[in-house]
Amino acid sequence: MIEIRIHGRGGQGNVVAAYLLATAAFEAGRYGQAFPSFGAERRGAPVAAFVRIDAHPIRRRCQVRQPAFLIVQDEALLHVAGVLDGLPPGAGVLINSGREAEALTRVDGFDVVTLPATALASDILGRPVPNTALLAAFLALTGLLPQQALIAALAERFSGEILERNTRLIEQAAGRVPAGHWKDVRHAAGP
Amino acid sequence: MSQDKDIPLAELRRAQPRFSGFEAGHRACLGCGEALAARLVTESAGPDVVYANATGCLEVFTTAWPESAWRVPWMHSLFANAAAIGAGMEAALKAQGRSTRVIAMGGDGGTFDIGFQALSGMLERGHNVLYVCYDNEAYMNTGIQRSSSTPHAAVTTTSPAGRERMGKRHLKKDIVSIVAAHHIPYAATASVAYPADLRKKVRRALAIDGPTFLHVHTPCPLGWGHDSALTIEIARLAVQTGLFPVIELERGGVAGVMPIREQRPVSDYLRLQNRFRHLFADDVRAREELEHLQALADHNIERYGLRPGHEADPLDTEGADTVKRGGVR
């Protein structure tokens, strides 16, 4: 089972990102589970969402405490307390940032990859929504699911030109990160 | 309810000279204004109506199981939810494509007070429901406690008169104005003393598509402390003094009033009721309260233009009709 935590800000499509990733898992014939950090979400406030992906039905309903991967939709969130909690050494951290990974502080000991997701989304979608680009990059890094599964998940929400632009964004974002770089990172979560 | 098994009830009802949805033999007190009003309402509304009834005297005296005074489909749920039950019935009938009408009804407690929120919600959502409030100006079912409809200075068991108090200290809530402020197509007041007017208003309300409201003044001999034979007389005096203005409101605007041919002093009305007996003591506070109540009556007459004027109004049939004063219909 793979457990992923996604950090963002209220209104940034954080829950949608989690739902998309779990739906993509389903589209690829796997089991997916996604849920937000339960609570009253306010626009702009730091929020988290969780995703589990497995080949078998997922029965546990506890919080994700030791995610193998972190997706951070806003690099400023690295300074928010708790964002890196429970992350095992060497865990993969994908950060939405225009800077190189080496330029980021506070993430020593983790395998950090950056992607200028907001800029890419602004260019291609015309909206500064980083979540789809980050998911595409995440799938490229891990090889966890085919990009087609993410496109299929998006097709449940969008159609026509918006879907076409998202598909282009997925291709672009996936090409910006080293494919398969995280393919051996696996998280054996158990009791 | 006796019924010949071979003849469907609907046919039996059609064969009757006048439809009666509310049978004699119930357990209301002698001279009960509410029972009379309920009979008039069901008669006027006809057989194709479903009723939602709030908890109160009406529900209690008509239905001690296994008996029932109702010959119409009737349901009592709770004290506070008659309007919401009516709304649900209406939604269901609409979903089923049926034309059966819905009447929700309650006393002043169930309407002015505990059921007020559900009433407001039903009106705001525009349900096709006629809500009838039988107003006897206190919680009579539980033994004459004050409600927000109890008139100023009236004595109830929770607003007694004594050395420090002259009965209820607060004004009667102006429910019909509050209801009309929901911009519903039709809201009216009526009195058991004027049955033709009451009947006409029920039929008029039921002909309208949308929420309508009828506020009926119904004396309670027990709670008001008057002779049971005087129910109609007292109800008529409430109108003739101006204390209970009989009006019609369309979309919030006054559309009709029942003019007062000859205004009677409020003391004529108050003197017949024990709940106001303390106002006739030799006491300066009593005189002040009487003046206050007279001023309230005068204000109602002024506000709704209830004086017929110098020339006799050819349309003034006091007791039979209201007079058009503009409005949208």
Place this chain on the structure above:
Amino acid sequence: MRQALEGSQAIARAVSLCKPQVVSAYPITPQTHIVENLSRLVADGELECELVSVESEFSAASVALGAVAAGSRAYTASSSQGILLMAEVLFNIAGLRMPLVLTCANRAVSAPLSIWNDQQDSMAVRDAGWIQLYCADNQEAVDTTIQAFRIAEQCELPVMVCVDGFTLTHTLEVLEMPEPEQVDAFLPPFRFARRLDPDKPLSVGTLVSPEYFTETRHDHHQALRDATDIIVQAQQEWLTISGRDSGGLLRQSGPADARTAILTLGSIAGTLEEAMEAHGTGAPARLIVLRAFRPFPDQALRDACQGLERLIVLERALSPGAGGIVGSEVRAALSALDRPPRVFNFAVGLGGRDVPLEIYPRLLDAVDAGRGSDFDILDLDPSKLPAEDA
């Protein structure tokens, strides 16, 4: 069809498949997504019904009641404070024997204010005379919702489908949505014999004197007792149609010869089950997941507990001053056994506190340490208590 859906969305679609004619609700976290999804289905023309967005939960339940009385299939949903604001109407609906379905997205009850999950709300109205079915996952929520309409209409009793707030309602997972034909084959159109009808007028909700009241209470109680068979039967028929077992009155997993069992209800079941399997054979234990809490399945419970030495009841609510609610009822039911197991009782996960996989070893350790023999809160953190209470 297999889909990845948020719990609330799946529940809304299941409700929609049952074709309610009147839906009435007032929004409250975490029930909101259910009603929002139903509103969307109505707006998109996928569900044809009267959607009544009322001004309070009190009216939401009342509108649903009025609708059923007038002969329409009706549905409502709520949580927490909303359930309690409805409470008077809930008792009334059941006493009038009106068949309708309510989803309770379980949430803690204020004060202190908590929007998060426990089961204090539905437990608070356990004596309202409703059937109460608790769901362990969103698949069960979907299947139970569909069964609930059938059970309600067959028993002329209202059914509360209890679904853990957030933990289930806000979680997207993979599940099977039934096909419309499957639901149509299972759930006949609503025909209510006591419908308020001008052609055969009934007086409903009359005053009942002491001369008859006891008998009406008895009938209501008996109807709930009789509902156990109908719950099982509905589950079996739905199993035949859908191929899915949603747990009948209760379900069991784990080694049959285990001398220890854990009984719980709601969404903790999945976490526990996974934890118990992962724990291996060290301390074999069985899991009993209670689905029907009302009617209380005494006999099924006694059958399930034959031969057990220890039964650990884990619940997400408590009766302050008494202890466990489910625990007390389980103890009472098992007292009829010749050799009842020793019952341990814990509350856990109150007000949304996470119930982790480690719950299982912790539970066994706690029992070994002598806790829970009366009642204890398992995940209490004494360091957070004021000094005088610690």
